[in-house]
Amino acid sequence: AQSVTQPDIHITVSEGASLELRCNYSYGATPYLFWYVQSPGQGLQLLLKYFSGDTLVQGIKGFEAEFKRSQSSFNLRKPSVHWSDAAEYFCAANNAGKSTFGDGTTLTVKP
Amino acid sequence: DTEVTQTPKHLVMGMTNKKSLKCEQHMGHRAMYWYKQKAKKPPELMFVYSYEKLSINESVPSRFSPECPNSSLLNLHLHALQPEDSALYLCASSQAGVQPQHFGDGTRLSIL
Numbered sequence: 001a002q003s004v005t006q007p008d009i010h011i012t013v014s015e016g017a018s019l020e021l022r023c024n025y026s027y028g029a030t031p032y033l034f035w036y037v038q039s040p041g042q043g044l045q046l047l048l049k050y051f052s053g054d055t056l057v058q059g060i061k062g063f064e065a066e067f068k069r070s071q072s073s074f075n076l077r078k079p080s081v082h083w084s085d086a087a088e089y090f091c092a093a094n095n096a097g098k099s100t101f102g103d104g105t106t107l108t109v110k111p
Numbered sequence: 112d113t114e115v116t117q118t119p120k121h122l123v124m125g126m127t128n129k130k131s132l133k134c135e136q137h138m139g140h141r142a143m144y145w146y147k148q149k150a151k152k153p154p155e156l157m158f159v160y161s162y163e164k165l166s167i168n169e170s171v172p173s174r175f176s177p178e179c180p181n182s183s184l185l186n187l188h189l190h191a192l193q194p195e196d197s198a199l200y201l202c203a204s205s206q207a208g209v210q211p212q213h214f215g216d217g218t219r220l221s222i223l
Contacts, residue, residue, distance in 0.1 A: 099210055
């Protein structure tokens with residue numbers, strides 16, 4: 001079955017530290033891949049997407065993600081986290097128009 | 112600024128009431144979506160409209176009835192809802208019906 005797994009339910013990092021959020025997918029073929037962020041009381045915001053080509057994708061708010069076919073992963077990174085990055089992060093995959101979200105990772109930022 | 116606008120932001124209704132959720136976008140997107148999101152969970156797809164036609168219905172109960180009057184508007188009509196339908200309802204849009212690009216801030220629905 002097609003699935004998206006975010007292994008970390010909750011991550012805490014200090015402000016200014018680097019961040020990596022993990023995402024693994026299980027699909028027969030490489031799906032389109034996405035990262036969204038959801039701040040409390042708000043809808044989701046698309047951070048970045050991967051369709052094909054360059055495996056390092058740049059997004060908004062200083063985020064980037066790297067697609068690794070061998071590991072079926074699409075991990076999200078940021079070199080220096082800001083307090084405003086505290087939110088819920090969702091990885092998603094889309095294959096043939098069928099979209100699946102991971103369960104999300106809650107990011108807490110310590111001052 | 113949110114480019115997808117949802118009204119109302121909050122809605123409390125009884126199980127016998129009829130109400131509607133509204134969603135509007137002016138980005139020229141041709142696909143619009145309704146999602147349901149429970150607390151601490153990812154959004155669950157309910158419906159997708161592509162070029163004003165219903166293209167996906169994820170086996171949603173008939174007490175939820177979507178409507179797309181034109182390419183900018185999307186409604187979700189609610190009737191005889193159950194307490195378990197209490198959730199955040201999100202509208203989204205995209206240029207094509209592949210994956211939502213822009214989400215509204217949602218309507219928080221409570222069923223008494």
